[in-house]
Amino acid sequence: MATANLSANSRAESGKGAARKLRQTGAVPGVIYGHGREPQSLAINTRDLEKLLSTVSAGSTVIELTVDGKTARTLIREVQRHPFKRHVVHIDFQELVAGERVAVNVPLRFIGTAEGVKTGGGILEEVVHLIHLKVDPSNIPEHIDIDVTPLTIGHSLHIRDLTLPEGVTVLDDANATIVVVSAPKTVVEETPAAAAEVTAEPELIRKPKAEGEEETK
Numbered sequence: 001m002a003t004a005n006l007s008a009n010s011r012a013e014s015g016k017g018a019a020r021k022l023r024q025t026g027a028v029p030g031v032i033y034g035h036g037r038e039p040q041s042l043a044i045n046t047r048d049l050e051k052l053l054s055t056v057s058a059g060s061t062v063i064e065l066t067v068d069g070k071t072a073r074t075l076i077r078e079v080q081r082h083p084f085k086r087h088v089v090h091i092d093f094q095e096l097v098a099g100e101r102v103a104v105n106v107p108l109r110f111i112g113t114a115e116g117v118k119t120g121g122g123i124l125e126e127v128v129h130l131i132h133l134k135v136d137p138s139n140i141p142e143h144i145d146i147d148v149t150p151l152t153i154g155h156s157l158h159i160r161d162l163t164l165p166e167g168v169t170v171l172d173d174a175n176a177t178i179v180v181v182s183a184p185k186t187v188v189e190e191t192p193a194a195a196a197e198v199t200a201e202p203e204l205i206r207k208p209k210a211e212g213e214e215e216t217k
Helices: 016-024 046-053 115-120 192-199
Strands: 003-010 027-034 037-045 062-067 070-081 088-095 102-111 123-126 130-135 144-147 156-158 177-182
Touching: 003 046, 016 027, 016 088, 027 046, 027 070, 037 046, 037 088, 046 088, 102 123, 115 123
Parallel strands: 003 062, 027 088, 102 144
Antiparallel strands: 003 037, 027 037, 062 070, 070 088, 102 130, 123 177, 156 177
16 A cells, blocks of 8 residues: 655635635645545645655555644545646545545556567557556555466456455456457558559540541640
C-alpha cells in the first residue's frame, strides 16, 4: 500500500467567489467527507498539492491528510483542473474507515517481452491500464503486475486471468481484454504493372471530323 502526507487548513467560507479569492492567495479549495462525518471545506497549498500529485497514483494512494493538527487517512476522489491551464482548481478527499472496503482504480504494470513480439515481430497492444477494485484500505495494492512473456501472436489476457491479492474484488467485466499481441502489419508493395498503369499517359480521344470538315490549327 502506497501512502503520502499532506497538510491542509479548514475554511469557513464556501462558494465560487470564496474559492476564487482562495486561489489568488496560492491555495486550492477542497473538501473532505466520509462515513459518519460532515463535509469539511479545506484550503491546501498549491505547490504542496501539485508536488504530491506529480509523484503518486492519486486514485490508489492513501493520503495521510492533516487538517488543523488532526490527521485522517484519506483517498483522493476527484481532482478538478482548469480546462486550458491544467492547474488544480478543486480536490475531494474521502476519509477511510477501518474495515470498510472502498472502490479504487489501480494501475496495471506490464512486465517482460511477449514471445510473439520477440520472435514473430508482433505488436503488443495494451488495451486497459487501470483496473477497478474493491478492497480494504489497508490492503490497496500500488499496482497489479502482468507478465506478458508467454503471449504469442493472436493471444490475449483478460480480467479473469489476473492473479489478485486475497480479499480483493474486481468490479470490471471479467471478460474484458487487458492486453493482446497482434500480427505485424503487412506492407503491400506496388507491382511494376500497377505502377505503369498509374504513370501511363491517358489516351487522347478526338471527336471525329464531319465529312468535308477541314482540320483547324
